[in-house]
Amino acid sequence: MLKLTKKTEYALIALSHLSHAEGNNTINVREISDHNNIPFPVLSKVLQQLAQKDFVEPVKGARGGYHIKGDLSKQNLLQFLERMEGPIGLVDCITVHGCTHSDTCVIRSPLQIINDTIISVFNEMSLADVIKHHHFAPDQIPEGISGG
Amino acid sequence: MLKLTKKTEYALIALSHLSHAEGNNTINVREISDHNNIPFPVLSKVLQQLAQKDFVEPVKGARGGYHIKGDLSKQNLLQFLERMEGPIGLVDCITVHGCTHSDTCVIRSPLQIINDTIISVFNEMSLADVIKHHHFAPDQIPEGISGG
DNA sequence: TGCAATAGGACTAAATAGGTCGTAATTTTA
DNA sequence: TAAAATTACGACCTATTTAGTCCTATTGCA
Numbered sequence: 001m002l003k004l005t006k007k008t009e010y011a012l013i014a015l016s017h018l019s020h021a022e023g024n025n026t027i028n029v030r031e032i033s034d035h036n037n038i039p040f041p042v043l044s045k046v047l048q049q050l051a052q053k054d055f056v057e058p059v060k061g062a063r064g065g066y067h068i069k070g071d072l073s074k075q076n077l078l079q080f081l082e083r084m085e086g087p088i089g090l091v092d093c094i095t096v097h098g099c100t101h102s103d104t105c106v107i108r109s110p111l112q113i114i115n116d117t118i119i120s121v122f123n124e125m126s127l128a129d130v131i132k133h134h135h136f137a138p139d140q141i142p143e144g145i146s147g148g
Numbered sequence: 149m150l151k152l153t154k155k156t157e158y159a160l161i162a163l164s165h166l167s168h169a170e171g172n173n174t175i176n177v178r179e180i181s182d183h184n185n186i187p188f189p190v191l192s193k194v195l196q197q198l199a200q201k202d203f204v205e206p207v208k209g210a211r212g213g214y215h216i217k218g219d220l221s222k223q224n225l226l227q228f229l230e231r232m233e234g235p236i237g238l239v240d241c242i243t244v245h246g247c248t249h250s251d252t253c254v255i256r257s258p259l260q261i262i263n264d265t266i267i268s269v270f271n272e273m274s275l276a277d278v279i280k281h282h283h284f285a286p287d288q289i290p291e292g293i294s295g296g
Numbered sequence: 297t298g299c300a301a302t303a304g305g306a307c308t309a310a311a312t313a314g315g316t317c318g319t320a321a322t323t324t325t326a
Numbered sequence: 327t328a329a330a331a332t333t334a335c336g337a338c339c340t341a342t343t344t345a346g347t348c349c350t351a352t353t354g355c356a
Contacts, residue, residue, distance in 0.1 A: 001312085002150055002229075002266075004238050006345065009255070016254040028301065036249040042346060048303060061354025062300040077262075081150075090152050101184040106164040107157070110278045114225075117269050118150075121262065130258045149343085154314065176332065190315060196334060209323025210331040 008084045010038050010046045011055075016131035018056060018068050028065035053083045055127075073128035078119060080127055088122070090115045156232045158186050158194045159203075164279035166204060166216050176213035201231045203275075221276035226267060228275055236270070238263045 017032045029047055033040040047066050051058045057069040082088060089095035090111050099105040165180045177195055181188040195214055199206045205217040230236060237243035238259050247253040 001153060001233055002236050002238070003240075005149060005343090009239050012255045012259075013249060013253070020254075030301085036253075038249065039346060041348080044302075045304080045346095051302090058302060059354095060302050060352080063355065064301045064353085066302090085149055088150050090150070091157050092151075101161060101186065105161070105184075106168075107160045107279060110273075110280075111160075114269065114273065114278070118266055121265050121269070125258075125262065130262070131255060132258075153312090178332085187315065189317080192333075193335085199333090206333060207323090208321080208333050211324060212322085212332050214333090 004081075005085060006042075007046055007049075008081065010043055011050055011080075011084055012131055013038070014043060014047055014050065014066075015055065015068065015072070015127065018066060019072060019128075019131055021067065024067045026059045026063070026065040026067050031065075049084070055080070071128075072131065073126045075127045076123055077125040077127060077130055078122035081122055088115065088119055090118075152229075153233060154190075155194055155197075156229065158191055159198055159232055160279055161186070162191060162195055162198065162214075163203065163216070163220065163275065166214060167220060167276075167279055169215065172215045174207045174211070174213040174215050179213075197232070203228070219276075220279065221274045223275045224271055225273045225275060225278055226270035229270055236263065236267060238266075 013036050014032050017035065018027055021027050029044045030040060032038070032047075033043045047056060047058075050056045051066065054069060055075070056066045058064070058066055078088075087095045091108075093099045093105070093108050094112055094115050099108060161184050162180050165183065166175055169175050177192045178188060180186070180195075181191045195204060195206075198204045199214065202217055203223070204214045206212070206214055226236075235243045239256075241247045241253070241256050242260055242263050247256060
């Protein structure tokens with residue numbers, strides 16, 4: 001249904017929150033969950049996953065928490081989405097291969113093109129672009145944006 | 149999770165099948181479901197919905213079925229998807245309005261831009277482009293396609 | 297030792313997607 | 327007119343995914 005999962009949404013919010021910490025200070029899950037109205041245990045798992053995938057670094061024990069790992073402007077949105085949600089495919093046959101409908105399935109090739117286009121959109125955007133509340137200047141707006 | 153529903157997939161396959169009928173002849177659901185290995189009752193409902201939304205015209209009774217209504221090259225994919233699946237929004241706050249997280253939610257604006265870009269991709273493609281098994285010539289391939 | 301924090305498994309609940317069944321209505325054909 | 331073929335449509339069931347809860351380690355600081 002062309003929607004990100006809450007997990008991914010929470011992950012972006014958390015990364016954003018962490019990226020605004022003074023000098024990349026450690027911030028704990030409770031603060032992020034309180035500030036953004038996200039259930040603590042859920043956000044907790046999301047951050048564990050972000051840590052497993054090397055987007056953030058955990059600091060255990062009292063006064064622990066998380067901070068951003070690496071340079072978000074060098075990580076692209078596509079890799080992030082694929083690591084959080086798995087491969088992106090509008091229909092199964094794009095990611096799974098093998099059409100269950102017919103040998104001469106007519107929709108696959110065009111959907112593949114649409115899918116590739118979407119992927120390229122994600123590929124051209126860094127994580128930093130997404131989480132840093134970036135406002136595009138008029139001449140920076142990517143082409144073809146309708147505004148709706 | 150950035151995937152079309154089966155319903156939409158079936159709808160595209162059905163439109164494709166119908167569009168290949170000689171002289172826009174009527175084709176019944178059974179033929180389409182047999183030919184594409186789609187459960188008959190499911191496809192049946194999909195076509196009823198396509199008829200309600202004016203993409204196809206039903207012909208009742210024996211020897212009845214459906215045929216394409218109007219010119220698919222004049223209908224765009226965006227309208228089709230929105231009519232089949234509802235408004236397209238990567239996260240709820242794009243379609244619903246009103247962020248439940250915080251007043252200063254930092255991810256909405258960039259996600260809005262990504263969303264608009266995706267929408268423009270769908271907007272620039274006609275239904276005919278999708279269902280007619282179109283192969284892009286090398287110089288027609290939309291920019292930025294990675295091929296994965 | 298006690299508290300504050302992450303780590304992570306097991307479980308439940310809710311939403312969505314996908315599919316089945318039964319029956320009515322309509323139209324052609326014999 | 328009866329039978330067969332077909333769409334129309336609602337009620338229901340099931341599987342999967344998504345979202346969230348709970349409990350119990352484990353780690354490290356004070």
